[in-house]
Amino acid sequence: MPLSEREIIERIRRAAKKRGPGSLSRVVAGIGDDCSIVRSKHGEDVLVTTDFSLEGMHFRREWHPPESVGHRCLVRGLSDISAMGGEPVAAFLSLALPAKLEQKWVDGFLRGFLTLARKFNVSLAGGDTAESPAGVLADVMVLGSVPSGKAILRSGARPGDQIYVTGSLGDSASVLKALFANPKRKFRLERSNAQLWRHFFPEPRTTLGRFLREKKLASAMIDVSDGLSTDLGHICDESRCGAEVEAAAVPHQRSVDLKLALNGGDDYELLFTSASTSVPESIGGIKVTRIGEVTRRRKVSIIENGRITELKPGGWQHFGSR
C-alpha cells in the first residue's frame, strides 16, 4: 500500500528515534521543528557534505534491494566526512518517492539507511519528503566534526609526496559490469561473498581516515567514489601538481580488471598523499598500498610495463549515461 507524505514523515521520525545513545547528546533537536539543532563543541569545525542519489542514475530498483539503496545513499556522505579525517555526527535525508511506491520498499530503505547510521553512531536528525515525478530521489546531507583547522584537504599534496590507497579497488564496478552484461541476473547477497557485498553494502573508512589525521600522515586525501583516475585528478587539480601511478602497484583482486580498478567508482577507499616515510602497510586490518608519487609536472600519468602514458579521468559513469 502506498504511503501518504504524512505517514512517511511519521515513519522516518519513529525510525530516527531508535538511534544509538552516542550521538544523541550532539543533536539537541531533530525532526519535528523548523530546523534541527546540532550542538558544536569548542575547537571543532563543522563538516558538511551532500549527495544526490537518483533512481536510474545511482541505483536501479530492479538491481538493488531497498536496504542496499538506503545504505548506499548514506555511505557516500559518511565516506566524504572520512576523507577529511572527520567524524560523522548527523545525517539529513530528503526523500522524494513516487506516489505508488509500496510501504514495504520504504521500510526496507529506512532499515538499510538506519542500520548503517547506527553502526557509525550517526543520528538521522532531519530532512524533507516530497512526491517524486519520476522514481526514487534521495538527497543525503551528512554533518561531521573535525578539530578546528585539522581537516585533510585535497589541496595539500606536494611534489615528492608518495601516493597511497587503502584496501582494493574495482570490486564495486565489477559487480556493476556483471549487472550491465546481464540485467536480469539476481545475486544472492551474502556477507561471505565479499566482492558482491562491497557493491551493495560498501563501508566508509572512517576509523582509518581519523587515524591518518591524528598521526599527521596525510598531506591530501579524497575518497575513491568516482574512480582512482578521476579522484587522483581532483587532488592534483586542487594541489596544483601532477602524479605518476605505477600500474603494477594498484591493488585489486585477481578477478578484477586493472581498468576497473583504475576507473571504477563506488569503492569508498581512501586515496591520500604523504610526505612521511612511516606510513604503515596496514591500518586497523586494512591494507595501505603505495601506488605512486606526486610530481611537479601537472599531469597525471601511469607507468605500465616501463611505458609512461597519460592517465585520463575515466571515472564513474552514471548508470543512466552508459
Next chain:
Amino acid sequence: MPLSEREIIERIRRAAKKRGPGSLSRVVAGIGDDCSIVRSKHGEDVLVTTDFSLEGMHFRREWHPPESVGHRCLVRGLSDISAMGGEPVAAFLSLALPAKLEQKWVDGFLRGFLTLARKFNVSLAGGDTAESPAGVLADVMVLGSVPSGKAILRSGARPGDQIYVTGSLGDSASVLKALFANPKRKFRLERSNAQLWRHFFPEPRTTLGRFLREKKLASAMIDVSDGLSTDLGHICDESRCGAEVEAAAVPHQRSVDLKLALNGGDDYELLFTSASTSVPESIGGIKVTRIGEVTRRRKVSIIENGRITELKPGGWQHFGSR
C-alpha cells in the same frame, strides 16, 4: 546549449566565489573538496534545515522565471532558520537538471539563488549536481547559528499565551490561484506590484525572528510555509495544546480571500506565541497582529461571527496534487 555536469559545477563554483565578505570568515572551505568546512563559534548551536523544490510540485517552468525558482528554493531554508530566531550562515545546493536544459536557464536560476543569498549574507558553500530523469530538482540545505540553547522551538507554547502573526497572509496563494485559473497568463513582474512580487520573490523574516529571540518575546515559533491552519497545528502538536483563532483578526489584504489567508502557504511570515504583554504592534516596519490564544483543550478552533468551529489543517497543496 545544454551544459555538462562539469560545466554546471564550474559555473556554481565561480558564482559562489563572488560572495559577500561577511560570511566568508565562517566558511573555511567551500566547493572543491569532499566536504565544506564551517567554523562554529563557541556558545553557538548549529541549525540545519533542508527543503526539496521539485518542478511540477513546487514550481512550474512555464510560470516561474528561473530567477524566481532559484530565489524560492533558497527562501524556504532561510525562513526556517528565521523561525528559530537564528542567523543563516551557509547554503548547500543539490541540483539535478534535465539533460537538455538551456544554459540560460541555469544562469538565471543561479542569479536568483545568489542574489537572495548575498542579501542575507549567506555563502553558497557546497552541494551536488546530477542529471535529472524528469524536470528540475533542487534540494537546498541551509546552515544557521543561534546562541546555544536559545533557539525558539515549536514546542514552547503554553495555555494562555497569545498567538501572533507577522505581515499579512494569503498573498502568495492568491497569485497561485490566479495562475491555476488561467495557466497561460503571463504576469509582468514589477517590484511595485507587492502581492505579485511576494509570490515570485518572497523574503524571510530574519531580522524580525532574531528580534523576538533577543527580546525573549516568543514562547514558540514557526514560519507560515504550509498555511496558517497547518502550521498552527504543528505548534499545537509539538506543544501539546490547542488554539483559538479569531477570524476577524487574521491579517490579509482586502483582495485576498480569508480562506486563502488561513490555508495558503508560501508567505514566509512568522507565527508565534507569547506570554509577554509587551509584543510591539510593529517590528522593523513589519506589522505584528494578535490573532488568538493558546488553549489547554487540544483542538485548533476558529471563531467567526460568534460561532466557533474546528480549524482543520487545510494547508499548502503541492501544485501536482491539485
